[in-house]
Amino acid sequence: MEKIIVHGGNPLKGRVHIDGAKNAVLPIQAATILASEGHTSISNVPLLSDVYTMNNVLRFLNVKVDFDELHNEITFDASSEISSEAPFEYVSKMRASIVVMGPLLARLGRAKVALPGGCAIGSRPIDLHLKGFEALGATIEQHDGYVEATAPNGLVGTDIYLDFPSVGATQNIMMAATLATGKTIIQNAAREPEIVDLANVLNKMGAKVVGAGTEQIRIQGVSELHGTDHSVVQDRIEAGTFMIAAAVTKGDVLIEDAIAEHNKPLILKMREMGVSVTESDAGIRVIGPDHLKPVDVKTLPHPGFPTDMQPQMTILQLAADGNSSMTETVFENRFMHMEELRRMNAKYTISGRTVIMNGPTDFNGAEVAATDLRAAAALVIAGLVAKGYTQVSNLQYLDRGYYDFHKKLASLGAEIKRVNVEDDSIIVNQSSSVKHLNK
Ligand SMILES: CC(=O)N[C@H]1[C@@H](OP(=O)(O)OP(=O)(O)OC[C@H]2O[C@@H](n3ccc(=O)[nH]c3=O)[C@H](O)[C@@H]2O)O[C@H](CO)[C@@H](O)[C@@H]1O
Numbered sequence: 398m399e400k401i402i403v404h405g406g407n408p409l410k411g412r413v414h415i416d417g418a419k420n421a422v423l424p425i426q427a428a429t430i431l432a433s434e435g436h437t438s439i440s441n442v443p444l445l446s447d448v449y450t451m452n453n454v455l456r457f458l459n460v461k462v463d464f465d466e467l468h469n470e471i472t473f474d475a476s477s478e479i480s481s482e483a484p485f486e487y488v489s490k491m492r493a494s495i496v497v498m499g500p501l502l503a504r505l506g507r508a509k510v511a512l513p514g515g516c517a518i519g520s521r522p523i524d525l526h527l528k529g530f531e532a533l534g535a536t537i538e539q540h541d542g543y544v545e546a547t548a549p550n551g552l553v554g555t556d557i558y559l560d561f562p563s564v565g566a567t568q569n570i571m572m573a574a575t576l577a578t579g580k581t582i583i584q585n586a587a588r589e590p591e592i593v594d595l596a597n598v599l600n601k602m603g604a605k606v607v608g609a610g611t612e613q614i615r616i617q618g619v620s621e622l623h624g625t626d627h628s629v630v631q632d633r634i635e636a637g638t639f640m641i642a643a644a645v646t647k648g649d650v651l652i653e654d655a656i657a658e659h660n661k662p663l664i665l666k667m668r669e670m671g672v673s674v675t676e677s678d679a680g681i682r683v684i685g686p687d688h689l690k691p692v693d694v695k696t697l698p699h700p701g702f703p704t705d706m707q708p709q710m711t712i713l714q715l716a717a718d719g720n721s722s723m724t725e726t727v728f729e730n731r732f733m734h735m736e737e738l739r740r741m742n743a744k745y746t747i748s749g750r751t752v753i754m755n756g757p758t759d760f761n762g763a764e765v766a767a768t769d770l771r772a773a774a775a776l777v778i779a780g781l782v783a784k785g786y787t788q789v790s791n792l793q794y795l796d797r798g799y800y801d802f803h804k805k806l807a808s809l810g811a812e813i814k815r816v817n818v819e820d821d822s823i824i825v826n827q828s829s830s831v832k833h834l835n836k
C-alpha cells in the first residue's frame with residue numbers, strides 16, 4: 398500500500414506546472430472513435446490512471462492506441478471495424494467510460510455499455526444521457542446491468558432540453574449528434590471549459606458544432622469525421638488545487654500558464670478571504686495572507702463554483718478566522734472528507750447539503766484515508782499546514798486526477814514523500830505505479 402506522508406509547516410514558494418485536464422482528455426479520447434478515417438493525435442495528455450483506463454476501453458473496442466508517455470501524446474486510429482460493446486470489466490473501473498456511448502451510437506447505430514453505477518460522491522444516474530439518445534431516435538433497453546442503444550437507420554437531429562446542465566450528458570449528446578441527419582440543438586447545456594475543448598476537437602475532425610461554452614449548443618450533422626491533432630486544455634482543477642495549497646500555507650506560488658477565466662469563482666472567493674491573487678500572461682500568482690477571512694460558498698455548474706474544488710476549498714475555510722459555510726448542490730454525498738478532517742481537529746456541523754465550519758483550525762497531523770479523488774487532494778493540503786506528520790492512504794483516488802502531486806508540492810518546498818508501506822521504499826515517480834494499477 399502506498400501513502401503520502403507530509404510534515405506540515407512549510408509555506409509553498411516558487412512556480413508549478415499544470416498538466417492537461419483529466420475531464421477534457423477523457424471525452425476527447427472517446428471522441429476519437431468517431432474518426433473513421435485517419436489518425437488523431439492528442440498532446441498535453443496527463444499521465445493519470447483514468448487516461449490509461451480509457452485507453453484500455455478504446456483498445457477493447459478495437460481502436461489502435463499508441464501512448465508516447467515521454468511526450469504526453471496519444472495517437473488513435475479508429476479506421477478499422479469498431480466493436481459496439483464496452484463490458485463491465487472496463488466500465489466499472491471508471492464512470493466516465495459512459496462517454497464512449499455517444500460516439501459508438503453515432504458511428505455504428507448501436508452501443509452496448511455496462512451501466513457505470515454510482516460512486517462515493519453521489520448516485521450519478523445517466524437518465525439525461527439516455528433521454529438525449531432517445532430524442533435523437535435511438536431505442537434504449539436496459540438488461541443484465543447493461544444499457545443498449547440502437548438506431549439501425551441512424552440518428553436524426555432534434556431539439557433537446559436538459560433538465561440539468563450535465564457535463565457528461567452534454568458531451569455524449571454532442572458527440573452522438575455530430576453524425577446525425579440534420580440539426581440538433583441542446584438547450585441548458587453544460588458550459589464547462591472541457592465542453593469547449595471537446596467541441597474544438599470535434600470541429601477539427603470535420604463536425605459542425607457551434608455555441609459550446611454557452612447554454613445552447615447547435616450541431617449540424619455531417620456524414621463522416623476524420624482524424625486530427627489537438628492539445629488538451631490545462632487542468633483548471635489541478636490549478637485551483639495548487640492555488641488553495643499556496644494560500645493556506647501562506648505561500649507565494651505562480652501557477653504557470655493557468656487560465657484565470659476558467660477559475661473565476663475560485664479567484665473571487667479567495668480574494669474575498671484576503672488572499673492576493675494576481676492574473677498575468679505568466680499564469681496566476683497566489684500569495685497567502687497571515688489571516689484568512691471566513692466566507693460562504695455554494696457549488697454550482699460552471700460558471701459557478703466547481704464541485705471539484707469543494708473539498709480543497711473547505712481546507713481554506715477551516716483555516717479562516719471564524720465560521721464559514723459550504724453548500725454542495727451538485728453531488729449529494731461529497732462531504733466524506735470532513736469526517737477524516739475531524740481526526741485532524743476540524744470543527745464543523747453538517748446540516749443537509751451544508752457544512753458550517755468553525756475556524757480557525759489548529760490542524761493536527763493524523764492518519765487519514767482518502768474517500769474519493771478531490772478528498773485525497775484536500776487531505777494532503779490539510780497535512781501541509783498540520784502540526785507534525787499526516788499520512789494519507791487510498792492514493793488510487795489521487796492518481797485518477799493528479800500526476801506526481803507529491804513531487805510538485807516538494808518542488809515548492811513541502812516536506813512530503815510518497816512511500817510504499819510494505820517495502821518501505823520511497824516512490825519517486827507516480828507513473829510506474831499508475832500503470833501497474835491499470836494492467
Ligand atoms: C469526467 C468528468 O468530466 N467528470 C466531471 C463531470 O462529471 P459528470 O459528467 O458525471 O457530472 P454531471 O454534470 O453529469 O452530473 C452533475 C449532476 O447531475 C446529475 N445527473 C447527471 C447525469 C444524468 O443523466 N442524470 C443526473 O441526474 C448527477 O447525479 C449530478 O448530481 O462533471 C461533474 C460536475 O461538474 C464533475 O464533478 C466531474 O469531475
Ligand SMILES: C=C(OP(=O)(O)O)C(=O)O
Nearest residue numbers: 420492493705770771798
Ligand atoms: C468527480 C470527479 O471525476 P469523475 O467524474 O471522473 O468521478 C472529479 O474530477 O473530481
